[in-house]
Amino acid sequence: MLTIKHFTKSYKGGKKAVDDLNLVVERGDIYGFIGHNGAGKTTTIRSVVGVLDFEEGEIEIDGISIRKDPLACKAVTAYIPDNPDIYEHLTGIQYLNFIGDLYSVSKANREARIQKYSDEFQITPHLGDMISSYSHGMKQKLAIISALIHKPKLLVLDEPFVGLDPKAAHTLKGIMAELCRNGSAIFFSTHVLDVAEKLCNKIAIIKGGKLITHGKTEDVKGDHSLEDVFLELINND
Structure with a gap:
């Protein structure tokens, strides 16, 4: 690989x-x-x-x-750097959908994967919040979820x-x-x-x-x- x-x-x-x-x-x-x-x-x-x-x-x-x-x-490929630089003017769900668009992930697959991983990382209630309000740990979780959307x-x-x-x-x-x-x-x-x-x-x-x-x-x-x-x-x- x-x-x-x-x-x-x-x-x-x-x-x-x-x-x-x-x-x-x-x-x-x-x-x-x-x-x-x-x-x-x-x-x-x-x-x-x-x-x-x-x-x-x-x-x-x-x-x-x-x-x-x-x-x-x-x-x-999906890449998660040591200090993820995420667009803070977006909400969590807007960012994940932006990444899904970049990789042409279908609506059904995107929604299923976002639901699965955001539930596992326990940030589903915060996906509507601005990323600028996220802690470092929450930004890291969001970056990980975004890397998994296209099933690398x-x-x-x-x-x-x-x-x-x-x-x-x-x-x-x-x-x-x-x-x-x-x-x-x-x-x-x-x-x-x-x-x-x-x-x-x-x-x-x-x-x-x-x-x-x-x-x-x-x-x-x-x-x-x-x-x-x-x-x-x-x-x-």
Whole structure:
């Protein structure tokens, strides 16, 4: 579903934010992307979803190059950044319908999915309110719902649990598992390592822009906790 081949991204001055990254995320995967601040996670994610251009390598979504046909890639992808920027002059339901229009989601499917996910995240009574009145957590929930309206084949998330209360975080984990059971794939970054260990079937750890280990979660962590393995790897120069 997502193939990253020899991906390299440099910024001004020639510093490589990501250096020769290779990863494959298959249908049904919940793939955790782990690293310290500045390791290259967000740069990779923004390049995957077409927000950032890059100099070297290739990124393909469902067999399509993000550089050659970004619209086709984005049509089957949903992206939730670490700090969702939502149009605050709209109500919640207006925003969700706007996203539904962008992806040409039918009225019946749109209404059913909005009802399902807004009930699960307990924001249905607030969909008529202006987004400017929402708390950070409510905006995060709305962004998640908007990402699910078109039933994406690939869901890309950057620190999705930040700002969510424990019940909402539990709900999101259940939705992520359900999506992957139905054939979608998820690629997400997180600093919450115990969540990644329990939720992800695959893990990649990046340090200083370079991939230092990846594979099935049980293979990456062995007989240790993911936290212990992560700390050992990033402290080992």
